[in-house]
Amino acid sequence: MSYMTTTTAESDDGMHSSIYNESPADDNIGNGCRSRGKGRVLKKGPWTSTEDGILINYVNKHGEGNWNAVQKYTILSRCGKSCRLRWANHLRPNLKKGAFSQEEERLIVEMHAKMGNKWAQMAENLPGRTDNEIKNYWNTRIKRRQRAGLPLYPPDIHVEDLQWSEEYTTSSFMGVDRRRHQDFLQLGNSKANVLFDELNFATSLLPRASDVSAMFACNMLGTGATTSRYESYMPPILPSPKQLRESGSRFPICSSNIKQELQYPDHFQNAAPQKSPRSCSISPCDVDHPPYGNQHPSHVMISDSHTFTDGMLPTSKPLFGALKLELPSFQFSETSAFDQWKTTPSPPHSDLLDSVDAYIQSPPPLETEESDCFSSCDTGLLDMLLHEAKIKASAKHGLLLSSPQKSFGSTTYTTETQIKSGEFDGYQKNLARPEIPIPTQLSAGGISSENVKEMGQVLEPKRVDITRPDVLLASSWVDQQGCLGIVRDSSSMTDALALILGGDDIGNAYMSAGSSSGQAPRGVGSCAWTNLPPVWSL
Template identity: 80%
Template structure:
């Protein structure tokens, strides 16, 4: 379709570059037909004159019959364009300006329920248009994706959603407190250890009353963030059973997730579960993913928000407390350092900045990444450690668990600079970050991990010496096989995890050698072996050795 571009003077004094549609190609077949032979339909921004014409027409004839506008007026706009202009800008009672917190929360909730049904959402937001909501959501997705945040805040939890009629019959999976051990069982006795640790951590977490919920919520976040929200899907996850039976590949880590979960309606077509067991964790989460990773970081810094707010289940809304998402990605005039000092618990923008910087320019890698995982874009451990480092920079120090399981010392290099403004990625690219690292201080964060039925339980000793926002880890010294295994799941090669294939194999051998964890892994891997299931673009058939052993 070709257009001629003409600069015209609009009546409001503005010069508009207006595209006039070529007569030969005037929207034939899409409901935007030309006025007549040889006539042209104007495109591009509307002028106030055109607005006036349209308003007068609607006053006289009412809404609807939009194609008649161009017939009865001098307006050279197609009906669709008129309708759009009226609906989005001219009709009365339109609300302009940024969305209020209430509106934002409502949008998030509605999107969780109904997906990209912008028009339906607009019905519940008086004065707002579907286009506005859509734009808002797309912007939100971008921001949260950049920040590595989950698409839905923790308060938008599946358990709390009041599902619409059209979704109630889908395989809505919920975290059920009574059944929190369902996913922990999985043939692993270590699950109880994990549960104990979860509960222990819960005692340290004022807001996390139920860590199974937390984990479930985390998984949503992990799934969303690790898939880069490619599917932008609401947290409607089919049951593990459904997944297995359908042979669907895992949504988590999937770079092709859009093809796995196309829409909420997709789940409507899935036969209802016979087994009502439910949890909000995908089978991938339950069976195979290191769901403790985000949770782990949450435990480390119980009073912090930002990244973990996306994961942490809280009983109180966060919207009112801290406006995480500004209408535009703006930054407080207060220096980030001051914010860290004064409000260490909620340095949202700062963290977003640093996360942003991290995402834009992840640390260099020394890692051999298996082919299988090279296509996974999770970087869960990366995010975890990054977050941990950031938070340790806030001089949070917390002992969360006994150190007997402590292993795996992660030495992180920190940057003493505190403010990472918007252009941080540019700074990193230009090499200034390297300069700043000359003054780095070290923070050692021993992070004990225990891979357990696909999860990681943890006890963490965190000590921090320096405030930091931007950091670059130098080394992850792994001495335990399960850490290796975990890292094989988690790392994306961004954290300098020194590992080779032989150590990986040894780790797996240790884990699988009579260990019920390993057995559970093997059992899961084999029992579901017919249908290839993948982490991201990885299928279980091309998994690293743990799946083939």
């Protein structure tokens, strides 16, 4: 960075350089980021690899939290908030980068319907995803929908659901956050009964939380997780880009009858018998593929009349749009700084995106015929039905024995304890990389349980991805073989090394790791990040 200079300083991290900010933004230190400590001017703007390394080192040494102390203990001239943000959004282990899978998108839509712009809470339920990521995704989605003149939510999401959930869900169903909890405690009697009902509702959900955890586990497994009942949430068949393009096709609505059978996890169906209108879910065919008929009486149409209130939506304008139909997450986006860690090539999906553009730009006619729906959905629905039956049978045999480690809304579900089936053995062994790339043709062509089983076998050898930074950070070490020529940011990394290598232990370890591979020199940066010894835990 042009505004970076290095001078000499000392820190207890043994780094002998100081980073000063010559950015013109220096004088614009905001309230939340007051310049403190060592009389430094706090740097703003994009983070460099050097800074990342320093921060990672700090966290490994001192743990998360106490972010303002970063300035004290390192040469990093960033405010605590900035450090926390950087760590949380980009550096912490087990972060999942790349496009959202359809399952994740579905969850986001559903959660947004339930809680509104509670990005942090949503992130808790999307392991590896950050609130910022979800927020960005959602905002993008809204823009798309606005442009396309499409409803924000699939029509299955009831207005009542939103009203209810907006008011209470975050403190009952999705976990008690600080602010809502206070509201909860301060509620007068007028709301107490209602709230008590909701609490019962929420409580009734908890015993079935294993289902939810399984859902998330499946999400994390990223395969559509065919052994999960929640596979039924997935659109059974994705139209090919060509189909989309040529037909201006939409994902049809599945009939409400079928929805009743398939769309609801049991805990949704059973949880609120007196509040059935509040059930809030999305049919398999609806997620991101909104039908365009007004088939549901409570079809949510965001309009200027503020159908949504309480800031449920960030805009009062019509919120419409179609979503891109992306393949399941491929861990790292093309633009991610970490994307070069991936060892498997991204499947081409530009066609798919193109098709979505076409899809967006050519909204289908309003009339949606059921026959259309079934013509597109029928095979998928059969698959779903069959598979649903399988799932239920499997579940009875203890296929999904797990239970969440914490309540639904207050934790990130780990998958380790959730999947006991032998069918998931492969996944269990590779939890560090829960998202398994799905070949385009498979994901786009519909996934049956058998398909995914096969996929699991086929993909098995690739599951251990020791090149992922989060794996590296989470695990203690990756041997030299982990250096696969992956360059995180070779130029800046070189700078980083130049900075870090001040004769300190870290730098030495760093250097030795990078140079001992016995391979032809690729440049220091090319291996440095993959060859990190347990240096970050020094």
